[in-house]
Amino acid sequence: MKKSLIVSGMVLSILGYGALVSHLPIHNAFAQGSIAVPEDKDGLDQVKWANKATLTSVEAQKTALTKVSGKVLEIDLDKNHGTIVYDVVIYDGSTVKEITLNADTGNVLKVAEDDDGEKKVEHLHATSDVSSKEDDEYGYNQVKWANNAKLSLVKAENLALDEVSGKVLEIDLDKNQGTIVYDVVIYDGSTVKEITLNADTGKILKIAKDDDAEKLEQLQNK
Secondary structure (H helix, E strand, C coil): CCCCCEEECCCCCCCCCCCCCCCCCHHHHCCCCEEECCCCCHHHHHHHHHHHCCCCHHHHHHHHHHHCCCEEEEEEEEEECCEEEEEEEEECCCCEEEEEEECCCCCEEEEEECCCHHHHHHHHHCCCCCCHHHHHHHCCCHHHHHHHCCCCHHHHHHHHHHHCCCEEEEEEEEEECCEEEEEEEEECCCCEEEEEEECCCCCEEEEEECCCHHHHHHHHHC
């Protein structure tokens, strides 16, 4: 989950009749101290989007795979120019593609090269994984993990839904203590849960509240 960013900054004093500061470079305007930037709300927005989407993530994956055959690396709900969409990332054996579908109609809106696809393919045959920090941000290890995983993303999703019924917000491949896993995030109608499954056996390793679940509950109780 995304964390609040702390940006270096300093308080600017306005003396006399005022000074124009809007054109000052950012690095000069924020040189010391700290100012908290509001946290990304995507995790909370996904719940709202899931409640409005008529297409399930399983249906989105099936449609995406008719356009690009391969291994699904991840899927998540997003909003693009006011339209709720599913972004499905697929490795087709040579490149990584991102298929964007309308979450209501299922229409394919866009098929494009994934922004970090080239790097993901480069790391396919790497002897070691890239750092967890880089992978969290760019998903560079996903292609390699998908090639090693025996369980498909669709199967992992169905197994997770057997444990927690609800609406799937996102699914991705990860590595936990040396084991390749699927993390499936589901909104069950009251809270958000993350189900972690072994990507080979399908065994449920953990069911826990997602990082954004507490914030969601606070909003619902207001």
